[in-house]
Amino acid sequence: MLYIFDLGNVIIDIDFNRVLGVWSDLSRVPLASLQSHFHMDEEFEQHERGEISDETFAAALCEKLDIALSYEQFTAGWQAVFVGVRPDTLALMHKLRAEGHRVVILSNTNKLHYAFWPTQYPEVQQAADKLYQSQDLGMRKPEARIYQHVLNTEGVSADHAVFFDDNQQNIEAARALGIESVLVTDNKTVPNWFASQH
Structure with a gap:
């Protein structure tokens, strides 16, 4: 996945x-x-x-x-926008990769933030196979083309992807393409979702 x-x-x-x-x-x-x-x-x-x-x-x-x-x-x-990482989510990302899944980050961000957070939080990049960033791609969520770009680059169909985001519009846009999408409302959403998958 x-x-x-x-x-x-x-x-x-x-x-x-x-x-x-x-x-x-x-x-x-x-x-x-x-x-x-x-x-x-x-x-x-x-x-x-x-x-x-x-x-x-x-x-x-x-x-x-x-x-x-x-x-x-x-x-x-x-x-100052960055408060700190969510260790439970990072641990899950590492676990997924260890199980052979592909884990990527898709972020609406900007050069200014990218100049900062990787040095502040190197563990985030270490938990992902690839970073997809709006400012590099010239497109942003919830534009359908950014999700399509990720699917095409990764070589997977929408039904083999799961997307986590805290923005309802971004979630709806991904769902419209057939991607299973989970609205993240707090730091328990992601761990709870994985716990419920068994």
């Missing part, structure tokens, strides 16, 4: 409030103000497809949030 894992809130816990908290401290802009202005919009999606540079994205977001941050300060906040 091919097991496809999302990264954020599936393998690594993430929290965007931590990002906004750092920016709030650095810019002296109240956290509530940043929270009300922060949205995953078109620029966010372009950044995840690698269509705009990190610097362009940072400038656009600072303008939108009305905060004056240097690129270094922006980056410091942006990387």
Whole structure:
């Protein structure tokens, strides 16, 4: 089988409030103000497809949030999103590979985050056979073509794949292609799903 894992809130816990908290401290802009202005919009999606540079994205977001941050300060906040890995999920990924299954990560991410998390969490890459990242592929979930790309590259049909993600839209898009998909709501979802398979 091919097991496809999302990264954020599936393998690594993430929290965007931590990002906004750092920016709030650095810019002296109240956290509530940043929270009300922060949205995953078109620029966010372009950044995840690698269509705009990190610097362009940072400038656009600072303008939108009305905060004056240097690129270094922006980056410091942006990387604060990562809380820590989910050891149970990593252990399962290793186990699946030991049993001869193929384990890959499919993440909507961006160059800026990729410059950071592999050094911070080397154990994540060690648990996967391959990384599929939106900014390298020029496409992002929930676009059907990104799932198709993974299936084609791995040489498996949809009915031989299982996908784990914390986003309902991404799950529905994968299901529409015939991929068994599991919505991850907390750190117990993945272990519980595997426990129920026996």
